[in-house]
Amino acid sequence: MNLFALATLYDTLIAPFADHDVMRRALAATFALSFSAAPIGVFLMLRRMSLIGDALSHAILPGVAIGFLLAGMSVLAMAGGGLVAGFLITIGAGLIARATTLREDASLAAFFLISLALGVTIVSLKGSNEDLAHFLFGSVLTIQNTALLLIAGIASVSLLALALIWRPLVLECVDPGFLRSVSRSGGTAHIAFLALTVLNLVGGFLVLGTLLAVGIMMLPAFIARFWARDVTGMIAVAVGSAAISGYAGLVLAYQASLPAGPAIILVAGLLYVLSVAAGPVGGLLWLLLPRRHLEA
Amino acid sequence: MTSSAVTALRFHDLTLGYDRHPAVHHLDGVVEQGALTAVVGPNGAGKSTLFKAIVGALKPLAGSIERSGFAARDIAYLPQAAEIDRSFPINVYDMVAMGLWRRKGPFGGIDRKDHAAIEAGLAAVGLTGFEQRSIGTLSGGQMQRMLFARLLVQDSRVIVLDEPFSAIDGKTVADLMHLVRRWHWERRTVLAATHDIELVRAYFPQVLLLAREPVAWGATREVLTAENLDRARRMCEAFDEAAEACASEAA
Numbered sequence: 001m002n003l004f005a006l007a008t009l010y011d012t013l014i015a016p017f018a019d020h021d022v023m024r025r026a027l028a029a030t031f032a033l034s035f036s037a038a039p040i041g042v043f044l045m046l047r048r049m050s051l052i053g054d055a056l057s058h059a060i061l062p063g064v065a066i067g068f069l070l071a072g073m074s075v076l077a078m079a080g081g082g083l084v085a086g087f088l089i090t091i092g093a094g095l096i097a098r099a100t101t102l103r104e105d106a107s108l109a110a111f112f113l114i115s116l117a118l119g120v121t122i123v124s125l126k127g128s129n130e131d132l133a134h135f136l137f138g139s140v141l142t143i144q145n146t147a148l149l150l151i152a153g154i155a156s157v158s159l160l161a162l163a164l165i166w167r168p169l170v171l172e173c174v175d176p177g178f179l180r181s182v183s184r185s186g187g188t189a190h191i192a193f194l195a196l197t198v199l200n201l202v203g204g205f206l207v208l209g210t211l212l213a214v215g216i217m218m219l220p221a222f223i224a225r226f227w228a229r230d231v232t233g234m235i236a237v238a239v240g241s242a243a244i245s246g247y248a249g250l251v252l253a254y255q256a257s258l259p260a261g262p263a264i265i266l267v268a269g270l271l272y273v274l275s276v277a278a279g280p281v282g283g284l285l286w287l288l289l290p291r292r293h294l295e296a
Numbered sequence: 297m298t299s300s301a302v303t304a305l306r307f308h309d310l311t312l313g314y315d316r317h318p319a320v321h322h323l324d325g326v327v328e329q330g331a332l333t334a335v336v337g338p339n340g341a342g343k344s345t346l347f348k349a350i351v352g353a354l355k356p357l358a359g360s361i362e363r364s365g366f367a368a369r370d371i372a373y374l375p376q377a378a379e380i381d382r383s384f385p386i387n388v389y390d391m392v393a394m395g396l397w398r399r400k401g402p403f404g405g406i407d408r409k410d411h412a413a414i415e416a417g418l419a420a421v422g423l424t425g426f427e428q429r430s431i432g433t434l435s436g437g438q439m440q441r442m443l444f445a446r447l448l449v450q451d452s453r454v455i456v457l458d459e460p461f462s463a464i465d466g467k468t469v470a471d472l473m474h475l476v477r478r479w480h481w482e483r484r485t486v487l488a489a490t491h492d493i494e495l496v497r498a499y500f501p502q503v504l505l506l507a508r509e510p511v512a513w514g515a516t517r518e519v520l521t522a523e524n525l526d527r528a529r530r531m532c533e534a535f536d537e538a539a540e541a542c543a544s545e546a547a
Contacts, residue, residue, distance in 0.1 A: 046384060046385070164402075165402070166402075167402045167403070168402050170386070171394055171397075173381060173384055174380060174381050174384040174386050174391070174431075175378065175379065175380045175381070175391075175394070176379055177375050177378055177379040177380075178378070178394065178446075179397075180353065181351055181353070181369065181371070181373045181375075182369055182397045182398055182450075183369065183397060183398075183401075183402075185402060228385075229385055229430060230385050230386070230387065230430075231385055231386070234385065
């Protein structure tokens with residue numbers, strides 16, 4: 001390879017991060033998020049709760065908006081507000097599902113529709129359309145040190161908590177009846193897991209906004225389903241593809257002057273399409289190839 | 297053997313049900329330690345309801361269940377329709393290893409002894425070599441064998457099986473029944489619900505014949521008489537007649 005090509009490669013893939021503090025911070029934030037949000041996404045998918053993440057990500061908006069109303073563009077106030085709103089709505093939806101015939105997904109859907117409307121209304125009380133876009137789609141390239149520390153904290157807490165509840169969580173997914181017959185930890189694991197989901201959506205909000213936060217959580221999980229057969233493998237693939245999407249998305253955004261958040265999710269979307277088409281575990285391509293069945 | 301039998305379970309005027317409608321009515325009696333008891337009765341007789349109460353998943357409407365020397369969670373329980381998500385990516389080995397939960401909890405490691413117990417359980421049900429297979433690839437019979445391997449690993453003194461032999465072939469029933477008899481020899485207390493009267497006559501020394509109310513309870517030969525079975529059956533027929541009457545009225 002000649003020197004010129006090497007220099008071009010450096011300019012394309014590394015220089016954006018070497019030259020710009022903003023890009024480095026964005027990369028660190030997306031990597032941290034990849035390590036915690038992607039495993040959560042895998043469990044959401046395995047528990048058939050893929051759309052719950054979507055619903056919850058909207059649900060945090062009014063909390064964020066109230067934080068913004070009270071303290072302006074303060075990361076801590078907005079994240080705190082989002083966290084409180086997320087927890088309240090998770091608990092509220094759970095209580096309504098338990099007390100009435102409405103199922104948990106239905107009552108969550110009701111909450112998130114109300115939350116979204118409420119959130120947008122509150123933001124427009126004080127802010128501009130630009131602020132609203134900032135909330136909905138994030139602003140990866142304006143991440144400050146406070147937000148970066150917060151995201152790193154969320155990622156650390158999530159990984160630790162996930163390790164602690166791993167066994168009951170897996171068992172709760174695969175055979176809840178058995179877990180109930182030997183232990184009471186199923187309920188605790190479920191609540192802890194929902195709390196982690198909210199926590200990571202708030203982390204995701206700081207990077208990608210409420211609408212796109214769920215993308216870095218769920219798309220890598222769906223990608224992983226086409227590459228691995230066991231939970232551990234799926235989580236490895238999900239983390240890897242989230243990190244690749246983060247990096248490639250930032251490079252793409254820098255080189256083509258695209259908005260960074262959507263670029264990250266678009267790269268993840270591209271990986272998803274490739275996985276559906278050619279993933280070794282149940283990809284479409286393998287259905288089309290005529291392969292003889294095995295002897296035993 | 298009439299020598300001083302120790303009680304494992306005692307029911308005091310037990311009434312169980314859902315939404316205040318009784319499914320088991322005024323059950324009194326004792327399950328002795330080491331007894332192998334079949335619970336027989338028509339559909340809707342309250343067999344599953346009784347088992348749920350024994351393992352502590354259902355609170356009695358009235359009366360009580362006394363467990364001697366063990367907690368509800370110490371019972372190894374195989375529900376009728378296990379709520380297993382068969383699409384979940386987990387292999388047979390890990391599934392059977394979950395039988396260790398009472399001893400290992402959420403954090404305990406699996407040592408060489410546990411590994412041997414898991415392998416022995418798999419060997420006993422004829423699933424050696426299936427360790428790495430994901431549970432979604434198992435047939436109905438293999439699934440039931442795997443769940444029995446997990447019961448073996450649980451190593452409980454009390455085992456409750458809710459219709460463990462429905463919808464599986466004769467060979468599998470024979471193999472699994474062999475394990476049930478082994479548990480009996482090991483003086484474990486076993487309760488099993490089944491509709492297979494011939495199986496009960498062949499292997500179960502004790503029978504509880506249930507039709508919402510206990511029809512008879514005791515030695516198999518004395519309980520499974522034509523008269524008792526007829527009494528239990530009549531309740532079913534009464535139900536059928538009611539259904540017919542309803543249909544003819546509508547016509």
